[in-house]
Amino acid sequence: MIGGVSRNNAGLSADRIITEALRIIDGQGLRRLTMRRLGDALEVEAMAVYHHFPLGKEQLFDAIVEYITDVSRPRGTDAETDAGAEESDTEADGAAEDDRPWDERLRTWAHDYRAALLRHSGALPLFINRRPDTEAALRALELQYAAFAEAGLEGADIVRAASALEAYVTGAVIREVRGEGLASAQSAALDGRFGHVAHLGELTVDADQAFGDGLEALLRSLTSGTV
Amino acid sequence: MIGGVSRNNAGLSADRIITEALRIIDGQGLRRLTMRRLGDALEVEAMAVYHHFPLGKEQLFDAIVEYITDVSRPRGTDAETDAGAEESDTEADGAAEDDRPWDERLRTWAHDYRAALLRHSGALPLFINRRPDTEAALRALELQYAAFAEAGLEGADIVRAASALEAYVTGAVIREVRGEGLASAQSAALDGRFGHVAHLGELTVDADQAFGDGLEALLRSLTSGTV
DNA sequence: ACCTGAACACCGTTCAAGT
DNA sequence: ACCTGAACACCGTTCAAGT
Numbered sequence: 001m002i003g004g005v006s007r008n009n010a011g012l013s014a015d016r017i018i019t020e021a022l023r024i025i026d027g028q029g030l031r032r033l034t035m036r037r038l039g040d041a042l043e044v045e046a047m048a049v050y051h052h053f054p055l056g057k058e059q060l061f062d063a064i065v066e067y068i069t070d071v072s073r074p075r076g077t078d079a080e081t082d083a084g085a086e087e088s089d090t091e092a093d094g095a096a097e098d099d100r101p102w103d104e105r106l107r108t109w110a111h112d113y114r115a116a117l118l119r120h121s122g123a124l125p126l127f128i129n130r131r132p133d134t135e136a137a138l139r140a141l142e143l144q145y146a147a148f149a150e151a152g153l154e155g156a157d158i159v160r161a162a163s164a165l166e167a168y169v170t171g172a173v174i175r176e177v178r179g180e181g182l183a184s185a186q187s188a189a190l191d192g193r194f195g196h197v198a199h200l201g202e203l204t205v206d207a208d209q210a211f212g213d214g215l216e217a218l219l220r221s222l223t224s225g226t227v
Numbered sequence: 228m229i230g231g232v233s234r235n236n237a238g239l240s241a242d243r244i245i246t247e248a249l250r251i252i253d254g255q256g257l258r259r260l261t262m263r264r265l266g267d268a269l270e271v272e273a274m275a276v277y278h279h280f281p282l283g284k285e286q287l288f289d290a291i292v293e294y295i296t297d298v299s300r301p302r303g304t305d306a307e308t309d310a311g312a313e314e315s316d317t318e319a320d321g322a323a324e325d326d327r328p329w330d331e332r333l334r335t336w337a338h339d340y341r342a343a344l345l346r347h348s349g350a351l352p353l354f355i356n357r358r359p360d361t362e363a364a365l366r367a368l369e370l371q372y373a374a375f376a377e378a379g380l381e382g383a384d385i386v387r388a389a390s391a392l393e394a395y396v397t398g399a400v401i402r403e404v405r406g407e408g409l410a411s412a413q414s415a416a417l418d419g420r421f422g423h424v425a426h427l428g429e430l431t432v433d434a435d436q437a438f439g440d441g442l443e444a445l446l447r448s449l450t451s452g453t454v
Numbered sequence: 455a456c457c458t459g460a461a462c463a464c465c466g467t468t469c470a471a472g473t
Numbered sequence: 474a475c476c477t478g479a480a481c482a483c484c485g486t487t488c489a490a491g492t
Contacts, residue, residue: 048476125352138421145423159430171398194365196372203386221444275457
């Protein structure tokens with residue numbers, strides 16, 4: 001970033017590659033993200049990507065998942081601005097101390113994580129089967145463990161609560177993405193059978209509201225000793 | 228199935244193709260399921276598959292998802308036996324009346340669905356972004372709507388409850404699949420930071436038990452009017 | 455109706471080469 | 474160090490042809 005741009009330096013960087021890959025996924029779908037198309041979008045030969053991700057596409061996928069998981073990263077409108085060194089003023093590294101109550105920290109994380117997943121819902125299939133031991137994932141886990149500990153949980157209860165919270169968010173997002181517009185196409189074929197589905201099929205539910213309500217109920221249930 | 232086997236009839240059928248595809252997915256992973264490999268496993272030319280799935284691989288994926296979703300289908304040990312016409316004696320079509328209480332019906336569906344997803348966890352990425360308006364999915368939805376109606380819910384509350392239940396199962400399964408063995412690799416890199424993670428990282432949670440407990444809590448919370 | 459065989463337009467990745 | 478260009482072993486899918 002300091003030196004000049006020589007002939008064979010297209011200004012490629014891992015961040016720029018990830019951002020462009022996400023633009024393709026969001027705009028055209030995961031299946032259309034190919035190394036050659038990615039190269040074209042970056043105005044570079046496809047094989048140049050391998051210099052930044054030597055292990056190939058799988059490593060790029062890992063990086064994309066971590067990028068989305070890192071909900072605390074500052075985001076520009078085009079996600080390409082590099083001017084994001086001003087977030088807390090108290091900590092230099094980004095590990096800012098958060099002195100809000102435990103439930104607000106969890107609420108914020110859940111809503112931010114859901115928003116990130118919805119924003120890049122085309123990348124959702126990448127999240128399955130990818131081990132969550134990245135920096136960003138561990139940061140989120142630490143946040144959750146600390147919050148539930150502050151709420152009074154101990155030991156395995158903390159682990160269970162964090163599992164339930166993460167499962168809730170991903171499950172809710174997947175249901176949201178899968179079910180978009182289910183009500184429209186179905187009413188034709190299901191006259192006699194599926195009476196309840198036919199009857200309730202027209203109902204639409206406010207997804208944001210439903211997510212928020214379910215989150216509150218879950219947090220209550222997790223920290224009240226009934227589970 | 229009635230006529231004899233002529234020269235150019237390898238005994239291919241949609242069911243046999245789906246079963247073999249799932250065997251490849253379960254054994255080698257989704258990425259290694261290619262039309263050519265599938266043809267080899269079926270001892271047939273790859274292009275023969277297109278006669279049963281004219282729309283190609285995407286249609287095959289749809290069929291695989293529906294196959295897994297249909298948890299009420301009778302299963303042989305090798306899932307290749309065709310002798311499955313004896314399930315209820317009262318209904319011929321498979322739409323057997325279930326006179327158990329609503330909560331037991333939901334419990335059974337949730338545990339069966341989880342088992343099916345875990346059994347074919349390699350196919351999980353296929354479930355995202357695939358509209359759930361198949362026969363099997365509608366049958367499951369009808370089961371859930373009817374049960375929650377019997378539990379006393381009405382209108383949008385029924386829809387929300389069914390959404391929450393489905394989200395719970397898929398979210399729990401994905402977390403289970405993702406998190407397998409997280410505890411092992413992490414303890415190395417996270418000395419100072421991530422104190423809670425380091426401290427709780429060795430704890431293992433019984434996934435079956437956790438799923439059952441969470442399911443009971445969810446059913447209670449959904450049908451007690453607190454959400 | 456059901457399957458084959460060759461062909462086409464892609465794909466991920468390797469490797470030697472350029473600057 | 475960073476990128477190019479050609480090459481290799483694959484893909485999914487189409488299409489004409491066989492029986």
